[in-house]
Amino acid sequence: MPLSLTIAIDGPAGAGKGTLARRLADYYHLPxxxxxxxxxxxxxxxxxxxxxxxxxxxxxxxxxxxxxxxxxxxxxxxxxxxxxxxxxxxxxxxxxxxxxxxxxxxxQPGGAVLDGRDIGTVVCPDAAVKLYVTASAEVRARRRLAEIEANDGTGDFAAILADINRRDERDMGRADSPLKPAADAHLLDTSQMSIEAAFLAAKAIVDDVLAKKDEA
Structure with a gap:
């Protein structure tokens, strides 16, 4: 691993970027x-x-x-x-x-993993690895509903989907730092992926970048 590794992860709400970021940070021993x-x-x-x-x-x-x-x-x-x-x-x-x-x-020394809406485009444009994690709005709404129900709550799928669409429109349409993939980001659609499959796909991308750096 290089002396410093910064991984920038962007994507809309509910795509799984937070879970993925935590898994990658744990695996590569990064904050x-x-x-x-x-x-x-x-x-x-x-x-x-x-x-x-x-x-x-x-x-x-x-x-x-x-x-x-x-x-x-x-x-x-x-x-x-x-x-x-x-x-x-x-x-x-x-x-x-x-x-x-x-x-x-x-x-900070050693690097870090950051996830959000504008990490690869604004916060860390020089990050060694950039991922844009996405999924369909319907899949993200179903995940949100399942999360609510897993915590003994109740939710309405249509209302959750409408909320996600509103947030997407607000995040992607704002004038300052809109949500969008960086030009050199690796796209990862998790619509049909389990958490483990998404992690392995992301890890493969990071490892490939690291291998190329070692060869350089």
Whole structure:
């Protein structure tokens, strides 16, 4: 393995990029950052303080306070927090502040694995490996419903699918850092893949990049 390995993983909600990122980070012994949690941490802070999501000065102030070493997934995974995060993430100054924090995480000795919406295009354009993980909206909605039901909750497939389509439109249509694959990203469609199959496919891509680097 090279002295530093940065793996950038992008894709829409529910495609499996987070699970894949954690598996790769564990396998290659690298620190992992779900950059979506940085926006969720900001949104959770705004909600807790009762500050309006659309108020840019408050959002910028909160963004400066986000601590990447204190991101509690169990708290930040709430649906309301995710909805709020996708709204504040469109504020350019908020993105600039959080992207700088994410870049600092990415360049630590040895490298890192980061997943999100604009890692390969904006945060880590020079990453050694870039993956764009996707799946059909219907498959992602079914996965989300199964996750809810596995936690003893209930959900409506049509409502979940509509929510996913709204988030895709918002993420892909925003003017600043829209969700899209980097020109040199490896595309991985997980619609028909198990978690294990997706991991093995991603690992093969990473290992191929590493082998080529060793030969160079």
């Amino acid at each position: 992992h950052l779900d950059t979506g949690l940085t926006y969720r941490a900001l949104a959770q802070m705004l909600l807790a303080k009762g500050w309006p999501l659309g108020d840019e000065p408050h959002a910028v102030e909160a963004a400066r306070l986000v601590d990447l070493s204190n991101l509690d997934r169990s708290v930040l995974s709430a649906h309301a927090v995710g909805e709020a995060a996708s709204k504040v993430a469109v504020i350019p100054e908020v993105r600039r502040i959080l992207v700088e924090k994410q870049r600092t995480f990415a360049v």
